[in-house]
Amino acid sequence: MPPGPFGMDPAIWAVLRLVVAVALAAGLVFNGALAQIYLERKIQAIIQDRTGPMHTGPYGLLQTFADAIKLLGKEDIRARLTDHWFFLAAPSIVFAPMLASYVVIPFAPGVVGADLNIGLLYLTTLGSMTVLGIVLAGWASNNKYSLIGGLRSAGQLISYEVPQILSLVTVVLVVGSLSMVKIVDSQQGFLINFLILPLAFTTYFIAGLAETNRVPFDLPEAESELVAGFLTEYSGMRWGLFFVAEYGEVTVVCSIVAALFFGGWHGPLVDVHPLIGPILGVLWFTLKTYFFVLVFMWVRATLPRFRIDQLMSFCWLMLIPLTLLNLLVTAILLLVFPDNILPVAIANWVMLGGFAFSVPFLQRRRLASLRARLAARAAA
Amino acid sequence: MSSEIIEQALFALLTVGIIGAAAGVVFLNRITGAALLMAFTFFCMAGMFLLLGAETIAAFQVLIYVGAITVLILYGVMFTPQGDRDYRLFFQTQTPWAALFVVPIAIFVFVTALFAFRDSGNAGALGSDLGPLATSVFRDYAFPFEVASVLLLAAMIGAIVLVKRDED
């Protein structure tokens, strides 16, 4: 084990490093959540042709601080019949895996928590642990609406894990490694994975929207449905912790998108200087990540919500066959033309075009069959 | 203080976690507590796999057991509410028989396990288990892999058919 600075004992240095790393990650998550809450309100306001928060601070910049202070000062209501320990534990079970995801995200060359050679598998594993926290939250609230909201959310999360993992496996097939650093390293210059696997990007983006309970898949936590789903009984900072966990998860998903499909920290002038390079790399990575966070918010302001049966049938009847087909075609093409990604890229763009153009066609067919059924019922 | 002591301390902690949580699963009256202690056992088991250096298996353990099977068991617990009755009947005859058969065999197997096995010579030279595992599963054992997927399909269809309500 390496000795610490000033000749510190290696074991103490290891523990100190761990504490500093966790504190940095927690700071990143909370500050990111603060920034994203403000951004979300401003962007939704701009898209909806209003101004958003303007009073507190210049251009409403202090609004999130005001919200956080209010949440911290709220009374900690505990309903008597809730299962106390599970009620307390549920936000932590949702928050902890998200915090642990920041270990493998590659911010810059050399700036990564731990270059695990199962990095991507580690991220999907942590993503699957949040389901447990949500089921517990729904069940421990001792409330019909919370229970149904929790079970619906768990069903949605488990269903959309499959297209998410299948899209990621397609990228791993092309790159050849599960390590996040190697995936970013394999995209030099303009050869980003988005140009090779646009369909994987699209399906991962949609599945990521569903995995983080964002619109149009936010049925479990929408305020107009089921009161507030599994968040009903949570108030004050416990609700704030769920919220921060959701924004943190959004940041993790967008970081994965930026790292896997858009070259991560690659950008102009990164390889120039050993000291300036990493700082520039972090800058490019953050810009790419927050671009996708803004797209998430743009989608939230634009699209209506799915019903639970529409959500499930979209996943099982459209996304999973699509991602399986993508995986199959990519694997076959990689076997037939080894070391040549051009056939894979062509096939992927063709499939993406087919997916995009077949949706109105399928919708028209479904509407026609619905109309036919209504006409038959009116005639009978 | 060195990595050896840390490794042994971790092993001791994980053992206490596994055995304690498993004892809780077996002897706890509250079913939901038992389910969560089972999840804790699975988590500590993943830690054990990490101590052995099998990181892919550890990730799969958390993904499958904590992420999916615990949720299934919680669904089963939630949909069959029984109240927290005592875990055995007053006049149940099974516990003394269980103790009579299980405890001696357990002690014998435990002592044998502790002292009968030796590490191989090059036991520490193995690297990550990702590459060899992938090669083995998809090359040497490809046929069992396909059979396993058929098994999953059959289990999925069977489970759906079993819980389907008979719609009139």
Next chain:
Amino acid sequence: MTIPVGAFIGVSAVLFFLGVAGVLIRRNAVVILMCVELMLNATNLALVAFSRRAGLPDERGSVFVVFIFVIAAAEVAVGLAIVLAAYRNRPTVDVDEVHAMKG
């Protein structure tokens, strides 16, 4: 190799026998399923410990463990489906009370 392989196998043995005791003693069907999962976990630990410490280059024990994962998941799903179907028939999961086919 600070931790001998016997230690891992010892832990696996204790866990396995706790699972066996659970299956014998408990009456709730869901808890019996949980104890079966404990037994499967103990087996996994023994297999991985032997596979990693035997110095074989191919991870044969870990391959078996992957298949055990698959089978355990399938078994829990079908087992819970059976328990839920039985619960719908008569609202109990007590295995002592489901004896309509006895005798």
